[in-house]
Amino acid sequence: MIATETMSWKEKGSSLFKSWESLLLILLLLICLANTWASPYFLDIYNLMDSTAIFSEKAVIALSMALIIISRDIDLSVASIIALTSTVIGYFATLGFDTFTLLWIGVFTGAICGGLNGFIVTKFAVPAIVVTIGTMSLYRGISWIVLGDRAYTDYPENFWVLGQGYLFDLIPYEFIAFLVLAVGFGLLLHKTTIGRNIYALGNNPRAALYSGINVNRYRFWLFVLNGTMAGLAGVFLTSRLGATRPNIAMGWELEIITIVVLGGVNILGGSGSIAGVVLAAFIIGMLTFGLGLLNVPGILMTIIIGLLLISAIAAPILIKKFKPAGGK
């Protein structure tokens, strides 16, 4: 069965994702089955809904990060954008702004940070990895300068609702936001010309340019979009913690990129799907939650997720190797 799928993948790019997604789906189901078998607390709708907090914020950023990576860029500054966003809304919270305004301030801060990334990348033609390593230090550095060893904790009375509120006492708002955004990103990437153009410039930027796509404008706005999502995630995370410190979300950029790559997005750009990214977010979330229920030490979780990621990257290469091009 796999063999036929492999063949069709070679013939037609898009069916790779179909087969990759089905593999992810099988993996997710296996993880859920194993969790159910291993822990009596797994199959509980309230526990499952609570567990979405593990991945919702990261997954929101993974959606836009997927577009960035498909278009051959990368953004390592997202976790630092969270820190700066959180610091900015923490500052405005002390001035007495309400929850709704803080939400917009946070999203706007993220957009500005993303815009600066995009501006430097496109205007000065510096590789995105270099620029965002720089802004990674810059954004969190500003947060350190502002806060030092202090923390912002004076958030409005109802601010917690964003990150910890539930619809019908069951579904976290964060999770709903993720699902809605996932549908939005899916439509954008797979059903619009914008989406087609993102694939085009990821596959061959020069060809894309010659066929009339304003490549740099796309790249700039994708960075703005990614910053915006990081800003939104920053607001959610701040609400969930109820406090801002400069070390907030430390190291998240790699966890987010892990979700994207596990989701089948080619790290070299040009291919990938939102469905895969969504599935990968669930896989990492359910795996972490399941292992957590068994009190498996965190370091082993990291190892397991690392192995999963290496398998994900190795799988297509291995399949290619064992089914040489001349084979069929």
Add this chain to the structure above:
Amino acid sequence: MWIKKTAAALMLAAGAMTVQAAESTDSIRIAMLVKSLGNGFFEAARDGGEEAAKELGNVDLIYTGPTTATSEGQIDVINSLISQKVDAIVVSANDPDALVPIAKKAMRRGIPVLSFDSGISKDGRVFHINPSNAELIGYKQIAMISETLGGKGEIAVLSATAQATNQNIWINEMKKTLKKPEFSGLKLVDVVYGDDQSDKSYREAVGLFRKHPNLKGIIAPTTVGITAAAKAVADQGLVGKVYVSGLGLPSEMAGHVKSGAVDTFAIWNPIDLGYTAVYAAHEIVAKKSKGEPGDRVRIGRMGSLKIDGKGETAMAEPFVFNKVNVDNFAKIF
């Protein structure tokens, strides 16, 4: 196909690594959540927790923590502990504020949360267990040097920075202790500041020897200061003439204790701390105490805790290390 196999293997591996999969309904499950795993201090606290669990008989201890010392990691762990419906959580927090919302959620679901070592803010726990308090720390340091010197001689304090709040509170307590009749033979001649830098602390210690030729003892209530002072004593050939004491880590101090520059020093004992935290959590779960301000909580071999008005409590006076026990603890922290 192979992905399936890998996944299955992973799951089996995960199952094999299960630490606490089986549970009996009648036992009390207490989770000890530490700042991060792989830290000797907390592993010692876990040993103390195991000791309390064994002594109490019906307690299962779940020892857990994030890989890196972050509050986000601890929140994920608390989420999973809530899902497992553990009976109590004792936590050494990576952030006093960020853990408040999740700890409140745990308590809403009927899981009492205590903090130890590094506290959660007032709203997020039943009470916080400090390893010690200023009065006990101040007293102990004077008592140690007094015993070493036979109750008389000139002493000096080598502190961290002049503005360090806790240092100044401890020095104040030392001065108060010195007024007691049993310490009347000791004379505090100087307080100097090494700013918690090894080289500056070292120079300040040498300066003390020059300025006060009759100096018999140095108290350094800082881990940086005490090692620097002990090194200065050894380098200046004053071993046996000037003794260093104060607060230090056994792993850093073992050599100085052997050289004779240090007779005794103190720090909180993580084993006792873990024991106390788990024991206290059991008392709350078993409804033997509410843990409200003014209450007393029994803690087995450690006596009892008295909760103060801020919902905090102090376990005991610092634990004293000397050449008999320092090597054992040097392996731990």
